[in-house]
Amino acid sequence: MDRIGPLLVVIPAAPLISAVAIALLAPRLLRGIREFPAFLTIAAFGVSLIASLLLLREVTYHHDHVGPGSPSFERVVRLWTWADARDAYWQRPALPSDDPRAESPIEGGSRDFTIDIALRADALTATMLVMVTFISTLVAVxxxxxxxxxRGFWRFFAYVSLFVFSMTMLVSASNFLLLFVFWEAVGLCSYLLIGFWYGKPSAASAGKKAFLVNRVGDFGFALGLFLIWTTYGTLDFHSSARVRSDDGGSERRILDSLTTVPAGATGVAWGVLSRDAESYRHGAIGLAICLLLLVGACGKSAQFPLHVWLPDAMEGPTPVSALIHAATMVTAGIYMIARCTPLFTASPEAQVVVACVGGFTALLAALIALTQFDLKRVLAYSTVSQLGYMFLALGAGTFAGVTSGMFHLFTHAFFKALLFLGSGSVMHAMGNVIDMRRFGGLRKVMPITHWTFLIGCLALAGLPPFAGFWSKDAILGAVHDRAHALSGAHAAHDATNLAAHGRERADDGGTRVVEPGEGVWTLWTPEQAAGVYQWLYCAALLTAGLTALYTFRAFFMTFYGARQIPPEAGGHAHESPAVMTAPLVVLAVCAVSVGWFLDHSYQSDPSYLPGGRASSGNVLGDFLGYAPQLAGGAIAATRTPGRFHFDVAAISALIALGGIAFAAFLYLEDRREADMASAFLRFHWYRRMLDADSIARIRRWKSVDAVNRWADRLRLGWLARIVGRGVLVVVWVVTVPLILTQFASPYRLSQDKFYFDEIYDWTMVRPLRWIADLCAALDRWVIDGTVNMVGRIPVVTGNLMRSLHIGLLPFYAVSMALGVLVLVLARTLWGS
Known part of the structure; x- marks a missing residue:
């Protein structure tokens, strides 16, 4: 009996039923059973969680029964046909390729547009569903x-249920269009939840900001989907395209487009990319598709330059923040990039761009988090930074990179949900105060929150054996290996390029061997790309130290130092109730155990899985390897036996320990050192150099007078004056920029978020508002004014004519006489 189909339907159906039932019934039941929305939501999420675990077991069961000839597994469940348009698009014939290994070009013709409401089950979907439903259940509790x-108790749970339904449908969708629909639905739900307290202007503004910034990314995503449709003729993940080869045709799916199949003596067939292989691999089509998809992912996952919305999303309730940052919304972009791995593998340039965006965002967000005093805002920027790590891993373009990015997404969900819910516990006890300068020394007031928050901080900092250590080390190792693989003397033998542009054969032992090809790097050489990855690796190590520093800065400011309770707490600050601390304990256990439970690379030698595939040493990585997007093609050619990077792990752990030690030095007890460092980075020292006392001290300096006397005796006073004036000019040249940079000091730049909000406000928001005001004025006074004037002319004319109709016969007679006189005069003048 096939259980996968019903399970795929139950997982999103339960939250949807909860949302509808709460919206219809909760307002009437609030007086009797106020907790009804919460109980119904928790029950629905629990059903989805159980169904997700059963689906994971079913997918694993099928993996265990996969033969060597079928390295991947997926199951597509079609519910109904949404749209079916015949002859929707006509495709031009593909030009013949100069590559002798490419198949014969596909003839042009019309294409049908068919979209099914279809759900899919594979390793990637099952992993995401388990993570989303588990975190959502704890957040609901x-x-x-x-x-x-x-007052909005029932509305909150209705929105959350709709949010989880949208996310489960997003990761279960089996075509790009359905994914895009729920991509937008997730954005809508985030808008409703971020602006949940819409009576607060800041909350309403944050909701609009998140909605509008995401529209920018979604526009790019939509263009990418349109280009995929015009290039491939389908938007289905599971649709097939005919591949012609020397020894007969075979079927290959759209996102298995680089899966190589035997093509006789001439090499390999290139899947659906063979339609226009040259223009995709060596031209702009593949790069454009990948970059447009990246724009969509940057908007949803808050990556530079569309990262500005996520920190302001803290205006919503804290459970919403935990849900957005850990399990939904921001993880959608990572999932989409991972799902489209074969498309990005075909464009190494796009991979480098993804890695650069991720590495830069990770470092930028870490620098901003160093100076924030809002506890939730610090965690928000840490989310942006950790998502940058994931993009960096996906941009590595190797099997280890993609799986390590998904591994970090999985572990990050647990400790980030723990940290956000912990901050919510603090906020609940402190009377909704979240400014770390207004409270402190809470470790004895809130012991459970203190210890669970510490575990979350250790996991986020990346110390062993906590979950973040294993996934972060996997990312650093993947980027390190990628840089060194490209920088070798035989860079042309890089596995990714060879798999996409080389020839594949089997040696006597049955192991796949990829022969060198001509490579695909068109914008830069592999050696240049290796330099980029090396710099990104160094940036990731620096970010690891900064992560430990800002994380434990927040921890020490909150739980250590002098005890300080804000007046809003009412003088009765206490630990949160069990319904709030129980999820913290569960998440803390996961933050400790998930990493070493899934990663066994440190305790095993390189091994091979059934079918001859190399084991990554990571349980989750091997499991994800059965997804169709990772099981074959170019990405599979980069798969090597996993090994634990002891050198990389040791370096990153030492850097993290250094960050923690520095945070303890600055913030553990009295914070004089922190104040001194802050003053130094604010450039306060230059003001003392230029005040009146400092100038007077310079004038009283006897050495200056001595120099002047000796210069006069040697008749070089003129030279001393020239030198003095030159020194004065140098001082002014150096000082004026320092005066101007009081707004651009390192501390000020970090605290003001590098002025991204101000830059966007002056370059985009204000001009758009001015244009909107101008258009409104034109519409109101010119367009509407013209229309209204035309409408008023008959009215005015009628009023004038009405004044002539007074009902007096003599007046009419006089008017007629005058009219005749005017006509006679006109005729006489005209005739003359």
């Missing part, structure tokens, strides 16, 4: 205590 007494 926490939210029952956190939102107690709020």
């Amino acid at each position: 926490f939210g029952m205590g956190y939102m107690q007494g709020d």
Whole structure:
């Protein structure tokens, strides 16, 4: 009996039923059973979680029964046909390729447009569903205590249920169009939840900001989908395209486009890319598709330059923040890039761009988090930074890179949800105060929150044996290996390029061997790309130290130092109730155990899985390797036996320990050192150099007078004056920039988020508002004014004519006489 189909339907159906039931029934039941929305939501999420675990077991069961000839597994469940348009698009015939290994070009013709409501089950979907439903269930339990007494209690759980339904459908969708629909639905739900307290202007503004910034990314994503349709003729992940080869045709799926199949003596067939292989691999089509998809992912996953919305999303309830940052919304971009791995593998340039965006965002967000005092905002920037790590891993373009990025997404969900819910516990006890300068020394007031928050901080900092250490080390190792693979003397033998542009054969032992090809690097050489990856590796190590520093800065400021309770707490600060601390304990256990439970590369030698595939040493990585997007083609050619990077792990752990030690030095007890460092980075020292006392001290300096006397005796006073004036000019040249940079000091830049909001406000928001005001004025006074004037002319004319109709016969007679006189005069004048 096939259980996969019903399970795929149950997982999103349960949250949807919860959302509809709460919206229809909760307002009437609030007086009797106020907790009804929370109980129904938790029950629905629990059903989805159980169904996800059963689906994971079913997918694993099928993996265990996969033969060597079928390295991947997926199951597509078609529910109904959404759209079916015949002859929707006509494709020009493909030009013949000069590559002798490419198949014969496909003839042109019309294409049908068919979209099915279809769900898919594979390793990637099963992993995401388990993570989303598990975190959502714990967040719902926490939210029952956190939102107690709020007027929007039932509305909160209705929105959250709709949010989880949209996310589960997004990761279960089997075509790009359905994915895009729920991509937009997730954005809509985030808008509703971020602006949940819409009575607060800041919350309403944050919701609009998140919605509008995401529209920029979604526009790029939509263009990418259109280009995929015009290039491939389908938007289905599982659709097939005919591949012609020397020894007969075979079927290959759209996202298995680089899966190589035997093509006789001439080499390999290139899947659907063979339609226009040259223009995709060596031209702009593949790069354009990947970059447009990247724009969509940057908007949804808050990557530079579309990262500005996520920190402001803190205006929503804290459980919403935990859900957005850990399990939904921001993870959608990572999932989409991972799902489209074969498309990015065909464009190494796009991979480098993805890696650069991720590495830069990770470092930028870490620098901003160093100076924030809002506890939730610090965690928000840490999310942006950790998502940058994931993009960096996906941009490595190897099997280890993609799986390590997904591994970090999985582990990050646990400790980031733990940290956000922990901050919510602090906020709940402190009377909704979240400014770390207004409270401190809470470790004895809130012991459970303190210890669980510490575990989350250790995991985020990346110390062993916590979950973040294993996934972060996997990312650093993948980037390190990628840089060294490209920088070798035989860079042309890089596995990714060879798999996409080389020839594949089997040696006597049955092991796949990829022969060198001509490579695909068109914008830069592999050696130049290796330099980029090396710099990104160094940036990732620096970010690891900064992550430990800002994480434990927040921890020490919150739980250590002098005890300080804000007045809003009412003088009765206490630990949160059990309904809120229980999820913290569960997540803390996961943050400790998930990493070493899934990563066994440190304790095993390189091994091979059934079918001769190399084991990555990571349980999750091997499991994801059965997804069709990772099981074959160019990405599979980069798969090597996994090994634990002891050198990389040791370096990153030492850097993290250094960051923690520095945070303890600055913030553990009295914070004089932190104040001194802040003053130095604010450039306060230059003001003392230029005040009146400092100038007077310079004038009283006897050495200056001595120099002047000796210069006069040697009749070189003129030279001393020239030198003095030159020194004065140099001082002014150096000082004026320092005066101007009081707004651009390192501390000020970090605290003001490098002025991205101000730059966007002056370059985009204000001009758009001015244009909108101008258009409104034109519409109101010119267009509407013209239309209204035309409408008023008959009215005015009628009013004038009405004044002539007074009902007096003599007046009419006089008017007629005058009219005749005017006509006679006109005729006489005209005739003359």
